[in-house]
Amino acid sequence: DSGVTQTPKHLITATGQRVTLRCSPRSGDLSVYWYQQSLDQGLQFLIQYYNGEERAKGNILERFSAQQFPDLHSELNLSSLELGDSALYFCASSVSSGFGADYEQYFGPGTRLTVT
Amino acid sequence: AQSVSQHNHHVILSEAASLELGCNYSYGGTVNLFWYVQYPGQHLQLLLKYFSGDPLVKGIKGFEAEFIKSKFSFNLRKPSVQWSDTAEYFCAVTTDDKIIFGKGTRLHILP
Numbered sequence: 001d002s003g004v005t006q007t008p009k010h011l012i013t014a015t016g017q018r019v020t021l022r023c024s025p026r027s028g029d030l031s032v033y034w035y036q037q038s039l040d041q042g043l044q045f046l047i048q049y050y051n052g053e054e055r056a057k058g059n060i061l062e063r064f065s066a067q068q069f070p071d072l073h074s075e076l077n078l079s080s081l082e083l084g085d086s087a088l089y090f091c092a093s094s095v096s097s098g099f100g101a102d103y104e105q106y107f108g109p110g111t112r113l114t115v116t
Numbered sequence: 117a118q119s120v121s122q123h124n125h126h127v128i129l130s131e132a133a134s135l136e137l138g139c140n141y142s143y144g145g146t147v148n149l150f151w152y153v154q155y156p157g158q159h160l161q162l163l164l165k166y167f168s169g170d171p172l173v174k175g176i177k178g179f180e181a182e183f184i185k186s187k188f189s190f191n192l193r194k195p196s197v198q199w200s201d202t203a204e205y206f207c208a209v210t211t212d213d214k215i216i217f218g219k220g221t222r223l224h225i226l227p
Binding site: 004033044099 | 165219
């Protein structure tokens, strides 16, 4: 158990819909990172928040957005869903503010999203 | 564009065999290098990491990796694998503002 929790574990929804995925970081970690894992694209970094502020952006689509709340939990919002958005969405947390020498992240169990 | 290549998508070995998984990256600047493992049904876990210093890095569970800067490589090795090493292995590279993962290598160990 990494100490990072994600809800829900599974989500099935239809094309065009909007969903929200939730992540709670390990106690003491200020950074949350979101990733998408799919068969075609592999594991891709989407976005990072540090202490409530967006810190780094990866391959996140404009239909997707995220935020980190004062209690440090984070939500990833996926809208206008397409079949190709079906994937495993991981979050990870870290005490580090970025990807420097103190960077070490702990992954959650993931949310499996199926778009039908 | 920056990328990470893992040459072997699927590797099958017998127990006690030696393992080497290849990882190459393309990026001209300073990088930090990682290997992660994902056991069946579990979350990703860090095996080892390289930031600086000795290019031969030792990780958990008997794994090690060697950073060869001239070859842009960070291959993962283990002298004698066990059935419990069956998992998917990901190489990753961080730059200043992002992390890039390889596509992963599925390792299957035959008992």
